[in-house]
Amino acid sequence: MVCVALAAASVVLGVVTGTSRETDAAPTAQPSATASAPPTRPVPTAAPTAVPVASFDRAALSIDDPASLWVVVNKQRSLRPADYSPSDLVTVPVAHTWQPQLRQEASAAAAAMFAAAREEAGLSLASNSAYRGFAAQARVYSALVNAEGVASADQSIARPGNSEHQTGLAIDVGAESGRCSLNPCFADTPEGLWLTQNSVRFGFLLRYPADKVAVTGYEFEPWHFRYIGTDLAVEMRSGGVSTLEEFFGLPPAPGYP
Ligand SMILES: [Zn+2]
Known part of the structure; x- marks a missing residue:
């Protein structure tokens, strides 16, 4: 619910820029998902054995x-x-409803993913939100607390310092048409289905799956993608692990301490 509330709250703050879009990517921003070096992996040195040895270094x-x-x-x-x-x-x-910023590597990967959606499936994606700084998150959170109280605010939006959007590695993606934007029904749109299948190729993780609410602390958000790099994204999918908490052996995070 964090993103829905942020969108609503940002209207209060007057930071939503309407429906301006940049449908043509700047020529200087040629996607390059491999611009940064991936995490190093140990080079296998031993002969194959009956039991495969995991080479991924978590x-x-x-x-x-x-x-x-x-x-x-x-x-x-x-x-x-x-x-x-x-x-x-x-x-x-990329096309957007709110000027998106991400860290350089994540931006290149997102641009490549948007381009692939268009080229491979004829789908037009748009960014609905990406980086949000501590101060902006604090303003929105405080406004919601004042309006609704802490319990209600915590249901709707991450506290400043606890939002994945503050890392510059998370992006809320929708259809450029706006259909089902920031809504669970996005999962069943062609754009949502394509992202579910293909985001891993670009290093993005669908961070808040429907069946992991008790682990992540967030309701199903089929629009929220977190850049983790292709190595980890592929490793998680191949192992059938869908949350960072489970992959790294961390405790569930259903609520604040
Ligand atoms: Zn989000």
């Missing part, structure tokens, strides 16, 4: 460092520092 990157592609932030794990801000934010060159 400790290759930090899950605590807010600047890590694998950082895990949820209601139990605040970003540290809470007011962390990425240093490499860029404007994502």
Whole structure:
């Protein structure tokens, strides 16, 4: 519900820019999902044995460092520092309802994913929200607390310092038509179905699955995608693990401490 409420609350703050869109990507923003080096993997040296040895190093990157592609932030794990801000934010060159920013690598991957949706399936995607800073999140959260109280606000929006959008690695994606934007029915649209199938190829994880509400602390959000890089995204899918909490052996985060 975080995204729906943010959209509503942002209207209060007057930060939504209407329906402006940039349907033509800037020529300088040629997608390059492989621009940054992936996490290193150990090179297998032993001869094959009967029992396959997992080569994926799940400790290759930090899950605590807010600047890590694998950082895990949820209601139990605040970003540290809470007011962390990425240093490499860029404007994502895609159609949008709200000017999107992501970290450089995530932006390139998102642009590549949007281009692939168009080229492979004729689908037009749009970004509904991406990076949101601590101060903006704090304003929206405070406004909701004042209006509805803490309990209600916590049902609707992440507290500042606890939002994945603050990492610059999360993007809310919809159909450019706006159909089912930020709504669970997006899952059944052609765009939602394509993203569910293909986001992993671009290093994005559908972060809040329908069957993991008790683990993630969030209702089903078929529009919220978190960039984690292709290595981890593929590893998780191949292992049938759908949440970062489960993959890294972290406790469920149904609510705040
Ligand atoms: Zn979101």
